[in-house]
Amino acid sequence: MNIKRFELGLLGTNCYLLEMGQKILVVDPGGDADVLVQYFNEHRLSPIAILLTHAHFDHIGAVEDIRTKYDIPVYMHSSEKDWLTDSSLNGSKLFGVGEIFSHKPAEHFLDEGSITIESFNFSVLYTPGHSPGSISFWLEGEKVLIAGDTLFKGSIGRTDLPFGNHNQLISNIKEKILSLPDDTLVFPGHGPSTTVGEEKEGNPFLN
Structure with missing residues (x-):
């Protein structure tokens, strides 16, 4: 599997493209849909689904x-099932960046556990705290975790936004992410990648 990262949208949110053959899973398309479309066209790639680590405005700007x-479905956690269609929930109204980013709810809701989408196999970890529906995607065969805004290099997701929960966030990071192999690559929602081992040793929020 090839994993490609784009920094998209108003806040430079990391969008990850999981490529296998000519098929693509799109994770957190935060904006700049034209950039993604150009890439798909140039490489003759076919998106088959959109995955959301959570539904804050900066992660959903290009969803619709x-x-x-491409007439493809959206997958997310049911705890945020109303966020795509409610600007007061997804934060776009709070931050004054437009009333709404998407007009339809997701087609599928993910629970913790393994999932298969065509030839893609991975696990969903339920990691709320930054937001109530935050999930992380564990690609065991690649030793990669796509963590959204749960864990960053040397930092953690903010919990001062509506519905954030600091204690819950720390607990989920320690129980569900730091329990993964130390050499697991962590791909966050913003900024550079890190590893589980690095964050165990040096993250000031976790020690």
Whole structure:
């Protein structure tokens, strides 16, 4: 599997493309749909689904454009099932960046456990705290965790936004992420990648 990262949207949110053959899973398309479409066209790739680590505005900005153009479903956690269609929940109204980013709810809701989408196999970890529906995607065969805004290099997701829970976030990081192999690559929602081992040793929020 090839994993490609783009920094998209108003806050430079990391969007990850999971490529296998000519098929693509799109994780957190935060904006700039034209950038993604150009990449798909240039490499003759076919998106088959959109995965959301959570539904804050900076992670969903291009959802509707990509979903509509390629007629593909959106997968997310049910705890945020209303966030795509409610600007007061996804934060776009709070931050004054537009009333709404998407007009339709997700097609599928993910629970913790293994999932298969065509030839893609991975695990969903339920890691709320930054937001109530935050999930992380564990690609065991690649030793990669796509962590959204749960864990960053040397930091953690903010919990001062509505519905955040600091104690819950720390607990989930320690129990579900730091229990993964130390050499697991952690791909966060913003900023550079890190490893589980690095964060165990040096993250000031976890020690």
